[in-house]
Amino acid sequence: MDIRCEVANDLAFLRISGRVDTVTAPELEAAVYGAIGQGGVSVVFDLGQVDYLSSSAFRVFIKTQKECRKNDGQAIIQAANPLIMPLFKLSGFDRLFLFTDSDAASRAAI
Template identity: 25%
Template sequence: MEIIEKKADSFVILNLKGRLDTTNYGELEKKILELLEKKENNIIIDCEKLDYISSSGLRILLMGLKKFKANKGKFVLCNLQENIKEIFEISGFSSIFDIYESQNEALKA
């Protein structure tokens, strides 16, 4: 997995590319904790190029959501591929995450 970070308005955008699974979820965990440390408040996880996620990956997204919500911040997702959308629906995650169709929509969140 590749994580590309950029800044837009009050958001930090993390573009994820490739696979988020048991072998590499620690990289995203580290990045999220680092942004918390830097007192960033609003995060967009852009999944346009994320092809695959397993329960290990979902665990980290859930951790991020909980931590940012606890700080009254935003932790939103956008551009989910169809297969990943299905996983979010099966797990019930669709109803607890704010998920947007595009990065532009997410920026207005």
């Protein structure tokens, strides 16, 4: 898994590629806290390059959402592909997150 973090105007983009599983999820969590530390109020998980998520990833997502809400921000799931999308539905997360398909849509959603 690779993570690139871009923070601009309260908005943090975490561009993730590869797998987020039990092993790599802690890295993602660290990246989230890093982004928030750099001034990110809202966090966008750009999952365009992600092809695998395990429950540990969802743990990070929910923690991030709770954290962002404290600052009146929110966590956004961007560009989840059809392979992983069903997992959001399965976990009921589809009702807890905003889903977008592009940077522009994410920015507009704030």
